[in-house]
Amino acid sequence: MGDMNLEETISEPGRSGSRRTVIIVVAVVVALVAAGLGTWFALSRPAGPGRADVVRLDKQRVIVDNSMNLYDPLVQQFSGRYSNAISEKAGQAEEDKVLSQDRERIVRESQVNRDRLQQMAESPALQDQEVAESFNRFKDQYGAVIAYNDQLVVNTSNIYRSVGGPCAALHSSLNVASETYAQDYVKSADECLAALGTAKEGADAETTTLLTDVESVIRGQRDKQQEVLNSKDNFERLSKSTLAGIALLDINDAFAKAQTTYETATKDKYSKIIESANSSNSEFEGVLKKSLEQFDAASGEGK
Template sequence: MEETASAPGRGRSGRTAIIVIALVAALVAAGLGTWFALSRPAGTSRADVVRLDKHRVIVDNSMNLYDPLVQQFSGRYSNAISEKAGQAEEEKVLSQDRERIVRESQANRDRLEDMADSPALQDQELAQAFNRFKDQYSAVIAYNDQLVINTSNIYRSVGGPCAALHSSLNVASESYAQDYVKSADECLAALGTAKEGADAETTILLTDVETVIRGQRDKQQEVLNSKDALERLSKSTLAGVALLDINDAFAKAQTTYEAATKDKYSKIIESANSSNSEFEGVLKKSLEQFDAASGEGK
């Protein structure tokens, strides 16, 4: 009897233990789900996070459109200037191609502003990651906007009035010194105008070119100021020797500019990519939390 009486008791004890363990597990699961739910601001849904992530991908992919747009603008505008198509054609190319880039930039800014209104950003971690993403991608947009200004300013000056100095003038002409001074003054005026709105790196390039042109211009002015034929010959010879070094000076300025702009662009892109990876990771984490809370992650 004792054995038969004790058997059901042990059975009840075992069932009780199982029930308690199951109850604890259920409470823990419910508690975790409650913690995920309570830790997330009211009004935030999984759909908001999914939508925000889709917009992130769109903004990231749209950055790839800048390179072909800028290259098209650069090529068409350079041809219009070098072929002396005339100011009307130059302005047409500038207006059409630049407008495409301006529209793309505005579309990207609008996308970032739309993302900033997402209810998902009530989550502090998501908001912090997004703010960095927005700052870095805004920097990419601003860089490309500035690139259009830099490119057009360089072509209008270095590729415009300044190009004639060492391509169109006849060195053997009696009026070479006079022609050079006149063209140099036009070039220097164009370089001065080109600095307006240019960034620091482009301003340095234009200043370097300006220094070379001004130095050569002053030497040709000395030829014009000569008091006699002998002095004129001497000054002309010195100016001619100095002219031989002008290509090296231009090449140095160009190399310095290319290195500086490449470094600047690389840092901007690196920061943007880093912020994108961080933002993507935080979004993924948020989605995993939603799935865990709803049981979808099991």
């Protein structure tokens, strides 16, 4: 615009010299001001990755790392409430309430954490290749922690719904000495086996192994009690029920073994995940720190 003004002014012959000077001065001043503003604007919004981007990314890293500490209390709260609702037979409505409140809270938590990782992925600071590589490892490892906890919620629900539900009655509320024990056992065991069957849906490998182990223990006991029921006479019934009774003695060992296997496997899996996450976090932290130091050194030279 200023140029156009200038041109027009120049093209005017016979124009008063002082006025032209005034206009030129004004135009030059305007141009200078515009240039100054432009520079200020440009400087206040740097195009390349700046120190602030690195600081921001580091803060986001701290937030994600810190947020992982929430899974433990949240999962505990969920499993406590869910197991109470199931073992105390609070009813479907109450179970659904726990699922929609306490389980959904964890689902939302994971979504927020994934969003945080996604937001970090868009940081301009990732234009630095070293930062980007380190971030990708961080993202993968923390993504694994989030996925683990999501799966944990599914496993917990499945285990409580089956083992904690219909299966719990099997070895706590039936009277072994009762006349109808074999009959009661077979009926409860069938309910338990059905629940165990559905519980495997969506479960991970470790949980499926646990559920399968429990299933085979209970199926074995159930079949022995069924033999008692199938007995033709009193003597056969007595001998079968004695055998079934003796087999019951082993059941605690069998359950304990299944439980130990499960706990060891999941513990190992989780510690490995946490270990990798922690190491990717310290590495990422170190890279960001180095990047900040480079910025500080550069600005120090400039001064």
